Amino acid sequence: MSQPLLSVKNLSIVYEVPNLDVVAVSRASFDVPRGSIVGLVGESGCGKTTMARAFTRIISDNAKITEGSMDFDGKDLAKISEREMNDLRWRDIAFVPQSAMNSLDPVYRVEYQMHEVLRGRGGMSRSQAKARAAELFEMVGIEANRLRDFPHQFSGGMRQRVAIALALALNPKLIVADEPVTALDVIVQRQILDQMRALQRDLGISIIMVTHDISVVAYICDRTVVMYAGEVVEDCETATLLSKPLHPYTMGLKNAFPDIASAGTGILTPISGAPPDLARPPAGCRFAARCPFALDHCRSVSPTLMSFGDDHSVACHRAHEAEALRAQAALPETWGEIL
Amino acid sequence: MTTPLVEVENAQLHYRVGSAVSAMMGLPSVVKAVDGISFSLNKGESVGLLGESGCGKTSMGRLLVRLENVTGGSARFDGAEISQLKGRALRTFRSRSQMIFQNPFDAVNPRYTLAKTMAEPLANAGIPKSEWRDRIIKALELVRLADPEQYLDRFPHQLSGGQLQRVVMARALILEPDFVVADEPVSMLDVSVRAGVLNVFREVRDKLGLTAIYISHDLALVRYVCERTIVMYLGRIMEDGPTEAIVREPLHPYTQALVAAVPTPNADQSHEPLPIGRGAPDPRNPPSGCVFRDRCPKAFDRCAAEVPASKKVGTRHVACHLFDEAG
Known part of the structure; x- marks a missing residue:
């Protein structure tokens, strides 16, 4: 196998606010294989945009990369000088900002x-x-x-x-697109995604798609990295993620999404509660407070991202029970209050 | 039979656009956001208004709560022409019909506490001040905000999007309306909290027996909330019928494209190109005949010549020449 185009290892990014450090990205690791589309999915505030911006180091002044590496074609994006970074921008890595619609002058x-x-x-x-x-x-x-x-x-x-045309201007190897189809209606969304897929195939580039929408990931991404509260909690091929998720958060995301292909409408189940305050992250697993399967152990010991079966990583203490948990996760009552 | 609560007959909303100069140059200066729409809603019925951005669905919704006035045709609420309401009748209408807006952060004043935001409709309706607190708490409980007291002195930025959208919903419901227009109420929310807001919307609607219009471009969301769907394109109705039937077997070529475009959370989905041309036409200069014809894969001669009339096909109404003979 060839080397991945981008390999992120133990990346942490901290926002320094007076008297407070907010760890937006916490020891995140994942790879972007050459010629693939990788989805970075999670809810608002999970650190996906901060991380995406770090790949071209266009993070705000009070954000610091405190540890880890981002190996891009032999260069560590976390370490290279500003001048080297500037040479890479547009030419090797292009960034399409969120609501790119409004990013034109x-x-x-x-x-x-x-x-x-x-x-x-x-x-x-x-x-x-x-x-x-x-x-x-x-x-x-x-x-x-x-x-x-x-x-x-x-x-x-x-x-x-x-x-997107601007991003393609100088034939980059990697395009990082932050919510490129959010705010567009379904027909335009589909046409843009089709276009991105065709361009990726024709030009052999790689794309990182940052999105909160798992249907976008399902439609276009070869692999998906799920983030929760600054951490990577699951990483595998998209087909595997959708059919055999290992992390309860991923299972919950799927339940919350209406599926027009299903026979009836059923009941959509929200994941109740909110993500933790990243200035004071809880001990143990960050999802534990919202997880219907959390044990005492989960609230005290933080799970690390571990390889679990072929090419599938997950950060969950109960990943070995995933099959049984998936069955339970499919039942709305598992998630408690649906309102 | 009961009379419908909302009756729309050949309603038009034409916006004047462009300058005197462009008019002198002979450029069209009218956008027909709503152009000859007819439908009616019975008490307690929920209907989805479905279509792409710019199809006129939001304009249609705004007409029904009198944020706009028809420029032609008629839109009636409980038998009375909405645009003609005055004085006491208008005040009553204002408390009986409400709109829930798309972006909760734009729908509230960022400098008002939530108690103040919630009190505005009560003050407008002349509710005695002594009742305000109780009614605010009751409305917040209705939308399932736990421990509602804690929200009263908070400001919008202190709430999450999902919480604030519930507050916006509570504000719309505080005067106990009969009729609600919800304009893409979950499109700005995270997927994980959307479901909760939609479930609350369904619960409240059923509990209060609301008549509702749910505006969206996503048929999967409309299906979750409404038994009936009206598909709009460039200010006109393309198809109108039971949502399940539309999901399973869309009849109008435009509806077929809309159904095919709905994203699903499945790996095994079709990647066929959509059966629709790219790019909606300039709304100032729509095609002759059927407004959809220049993007329609099935268009033929008659489509350019004649505007298709709405025809009954089974349980549905479809405006498409393909169904002319079906009768």
Whole structure:
């Protein structure tokens, strides 16, 4: 097997607030294989966006990478100088920010913003940049004559395509997309995901998709990394995650999602409670307070991410009982109050 | 037979857009957000308004709670034309019909405590101050916020999205309305808390016997809440019928695309391209005939020439020329 394109090991990222350290990402480890789409899934505040931004080190000033490594093609993204990092941005790793729809500058034509990347970062001449910009627009399915338009002249879905075109500008090896289809309606969402899959296949790139939506992961991601309260709690192929989840949080996420392919509507079961305060994380497993299967042991000893069967890692003390827990997790009464 | 609570007949909501200059250049200056919509809702019925962004579903909802007025046709509530209500009748209408908004953080004043936010409708309706606290607590209990007292002095930013959406729901219910329009009430919430909010919505609706409209682009969510669904496209109704039938066998080509686009949490799902052209047309300049025809894989000559009328097909109404002969 070839080396993964990106290998994250024991990564911790801390926000330093006066008198308080908030550990947003806590000893996270996972790999992004070459030519794959990896989903980073979890609810708001789980650290997925912080981690995604760390891959291009565009984290805020009070955020510090306190331990761990991010090995990208032989370079440790946590250690390289700012100058080296800057060389990688756009050229090797491109970031599509959350609500990319709003990340375009409203007062400049889209063409100008494309040229900033192509000429400023890619060192192209004006005519090269013009040709490349037209080519990129075609790749994402927008007519090249729209390059002269301002962002407000595009619909939300088209602006999202423009943001993806920008990310592709300099042929990066890795695209990190933060919630690229949230806020879009189902038809546009599907068309954008299809486009991303086609581009990934044609160009052989890798994509990290940050999302809170497991249906997005189910549709497009080869592998999925589930995060909870700053920690990676499960990591495996997406098909395995959906059919044989090992972590109770993953089981719960599936119950909470309406499935139009199912015979009836059944009852959707929320995971009651809220994630812990990351400034004062609890002892033991961070999910224990919301977990219907938590034992005393879970509340005192923190489980570590361990390999469990083929290519499947999980951080749960009861992973060896997963099959029985899955059966129980499918029953709404297991999760207590559904309101 | 009981009369319907809500009756909409050929309703239109046309927005004037663009400048005098663009009008002089002959550019169309009207967006027909709602263009000839008819349906009625019986007391206690829940209907989903389904469609893509820009299809006019939110405009339709706003007409029914009088955040907009029809520019043509008619929209009646309990027999009275909504846009003509005045004085006392309007005040009564305002307390009987309510809207729940999409983003809870935009729907409340960030500088008001939740008690103050909740008291506004009570003050507007002239409820004596001595009753406010009890009614606020009761409304918060209704949406299953545990230990409601603790929320009264808090500010919106101190709540999670799910908690705040429950507060917004409680505010809409505090005057005990008969009719509620919920505009994508869970789209801003995390998947893990969505289910709880939807379950509360269903419980409250059944308990109070509410008539409800649930606006969404996601048929899976509509199916969870409504037995009937109305599919809208560019200001018109494409299909109207029982939600289960629409999920299992969508008739209109647009509904077929919408059903195919619904994301599922399964690994074995179809990756076939959607049976729909890309990009909705400019709403100022919709196609002639059927507004969906330029994205429709099944369009034929008549679609450009004639606007399809709504036809009854089994338990449903469909506006599509493919069903002209089916009669």
